[in-house]
Each structure stands twice: as structure tokens, then as C-alpha cells.
């Protein structure tokens with residue numbers, strides 16, 4: 001058994017059209033809708049997914065095409081986390097509520113851990129989401145470092 005960290009980094013290239021996850025806890029959904037309204041045109045140029053209720057609210061209020069997964073408390077955070085682990089998500093916009101404990105707090109923590117691990121850009125509030133969406137990288141290919149999963153597995157199976 002070797003060091004419990006991936007021994008090497010690999011390169012992942014994000015395409016110009018990003019796959020963006022949109023998630024908001026109930027206490028933050030109004031803020032998310034207001035923010036998404038301001039960024040509606042930009043969001044419409046990318047591929048959007050979201051947890052069930054957030055996705056439904058965005059579709060209804062803004063007419064945006066958003067793939068809806070399970071609602072968060074029913075496993076939606078875990079589904080988004082799986083997309084991250086499979087390198088199928090590029091940006092995470094997650095307005096989590098710092099005032100409301102969630103029944104699925106472990107799922108939320110797991111999602112945030114995977115996003116940190118896989119170097120996925122995260123915005124937790126409207127200002128950081130403004131910065132992310134106004135980045136020149138949003139509409140360009142972008143190369144980033146990620147853990148080398150194959151090297152990790154190989155090192156641990158010696």
C-alpha cells in the first residue's frame with residue numbers, strides 16, 4: 001500500500017460548451033432564480049443539469065432546458081457527485097443554505113468533497129457564481145489538472 005493520495009496528476013480538457021450543475025437549497029431557491037434570470041442568455045449556451053426541484057423551478061420560471069435528476073434529499077446530490085467522478089460535469093453552482101441543516105447533510109458534504117477532489121469550479125453564492133460565469137474560460141476549451149485515477153489504482157494494487 002502506498003501513500004493514500006493519487007501519486008500523479010492527469011490532464012482533463014473541458015470543452016467550450018460546459019456542463020453546468022445548478023442546485024439550490026429551499027432557503028436559497030429564490031436567490032438562485034434571481035441569479036439565473038440575470039444569466040439566462042449565458043446559461044442557455046451551455047448544458048444544464050440540476051437536482052429535481054431546482055431544475056423544475058428553473059425550467060418553469062425561465063424556460064431553460066435543464067436535465068432534472070432526483071431531488072436532493074432523495075439522492076440528487078449523489079447523482080451530481082457521480083457525474084463529477086465520471087468527468088461528466090464541468091462547473092458546479094450550488095447555493096447551499098448556511099442557516100438550515102439538511103436531512104441529507106452527508107450527501108451535500110460528499111458532493112462538495114468530490115468537487116474539490118476533481119478540481120471542479122464551484123460557486124456557493126451569487127457573487128462567486130457571477131465571477132465563474134463571467135470568466136473567459138467559460139466559453140473556451142480549458143485544460144486542468146485532475147488526479148490520475150489509473151496511476152492511483154495501479155499504485156494501490158501492487
Ligand SMILES: O=C(CO)COP(=O)(O)O
Nearest residue numbers: 051052053054071072073
Ligand atoms: O437538496 C438539494 C441539494 O442538497 C436540492 O434539491 P432540490 O433541488 O430537489 O430541492
